[in-house]
Amino acid sequence: MMNDVASVKPGGYFMYDSTKKLHAEYIRPDINYLGIPLMQMCNENYSDPRQRQLFKNIIYVGALSALLDIEFNVFEDLLAEQFKGKEKLIPSNIKALNLGIDYVKANFTYPLDIRVERRNLIGDSIMIDGNSACGLGAVYAGATVAAWYPITPSTSVVEAFSSYADEFRTDKITGKRNVAIVQAEDELAAIGMVIGANWNGARSFTATSGPGLSLMNEFLGLAYFAEVPAVLIDVQRTGPSTGMPTRTQQSDILEAAYASHGDTKHILLFPATPKECFDQTVDAFDLAEELQTPVIMLTDLDLGMNDHVSPPFQWDDNREYKRGKVLNAEMLEKMNRFGRYLDVDNDGIAYRTYPGTHPSKGSFFTRGTSRDEYAAYTEDGAAYKRNVDRLIKKWNTAKNMVPPPQLYQEKNQHKYGMFFFGTSQYAAEEAMDLLKEKKIGVDSIRIKAFPFNQTVEDFINSHEKVFVIEQNRDAQMKSLLMIEMGANPEKLISVLNYDGMPITADNIMNQISAHLSSAPKEAVAAI
Secondary structure, three states: OOOHHHHHHOOOOEEOOOOOOOOOOOOOOOEEEEEEEEEHHHHHHOOOHHHHHHHHHHHHHHHHHHHHOOHHHHHHHHHHHOOOOOOHHHHHHHHHHHHHHHHHHHHOOOOOOOOOOOOOOOOOOEEEEEEHHHHHHHHHHOOEEEEEOOOOOHHHHHHHHHHHHHHOOOOOOOOEEOEEEEEEOOHHHHHHHHHHHHHOOOOEEEEOOOHHHHOHHHHHHHHHHHOOOOEEEEEOOOOOOOOOOOOOOOOOOHHHHHOOOOOOOOOOEEEOOOHHHHHHHHHHHHHHHOOOOEEEEEEEEEHHHOOOEEEOOOOOOOOOOOOEEEEOOHHOOOOOOOOOOOOOOOEEEEEEEOOOOOOOOOOOOOOOOOOOOOEOOOOOOOHHHHHHHHHHHHHHHHHHOOOOOOEOOOOOOOEEOOOOOOEHHHHHHHHHHHHHHHHOOEEEEEEEEEEEOOOHHHHHHOEEEEEEEEEEOOHHHHHHHHHHHOOOOOOOEEEEEEOOOOHHHHHHHHHHHHHHOOOOOOHOOOO
């Protein structure tokens, strides 16, 4: 409770259960206390122990509604929606709400000077969580196979996919659902099934969190080296080990970027909103097949499990899936010899076939071992080097295929820049406004994908210092910038948050302000 009391701003309100007297150490002279005997009221009005615990929260909501002047019919509508089909539970909840309201009316001057006012500002916006958006995106992307092992906070991605498949992927005549959803025995088996399904021509994906991603490393390396498409949605939580499964973080960046032993690089996507979860899930399947490689989308618990107000999702019925360089039987028939790992177009991306396309030509197997351009096993060093060099050429091709970054200015105007990604977006944007009020100007960029393209490199190079905002302890994104772009570590200033709660604008502003206050005065004046 001490942390709760400390979190209240001067002049604010602290609402608590006054069944027992509040200890003196929790008393602050600069805040207002609202004591409501919640447990006592439950004991007096409910005999069932479980109901006493459950309805304590509802009494609290009722009291809050009176204090903040929230319309009562809002709660009636919510209860009707929540308990649809279980209407007998509604009256007892209404009773609990009224207990809280009546207590406030009898004991406080209400409403407070803080009000909740109905305003019609959301227009056609929807409310949805990122995991549901990913599940729906997978349906629209044409995914027909999902294999996963349940883990917080990603389980609801596949649950949403299953639910939406019932609605959109069920044959109206036969009643059969034309998707396969498999709960595997572990994460390694799950990603193995996904790779196998993609190799056979299906669009397949899995969802996991950090511990599961660790277990998938071996097969991710296989998919990278054998060049098999795969989509993985990683809903990040705090780590390492079990960490805090119900708290958020951006701490799987390096693990995802270089998953597996040996030299590997994986495409990463960083959605910031539910709409981007939907859009980038669809894009992930296209990119995976075009580039013939795993694509890992890094969301987090905050985005994945919490409801967010979002613009409605849009879909173009004329959109065609990008299956990449796939040879059909007619194309194979015209060829003397098919080279599965030949770089025909000088972009690092080879041509592939689906199993069974041609009775004698085409690749019916995939090698995770060293091979030559015709998929024949070899331990010849020169052939191995040609292959991994081609993979780097493909990586460079990918830089112009992944979603481009968002720049917040047409032209860089300041010596300091701000770099962020994923769910740091809204806090960073608010921090820009707070810094502007302090007469501190920064240029800003939000990346949406890895590998970094030329725009990212130009942004880093055009600023004397760049604040890199990320939600982990070890500055993983900063490390990625240094590794991949050779960025000067003296130029990159970390703004970090890793307590498991979403980063805030105040946090960002305070860290940047603290750095500027310690910088030479002439440097600050030049910003």
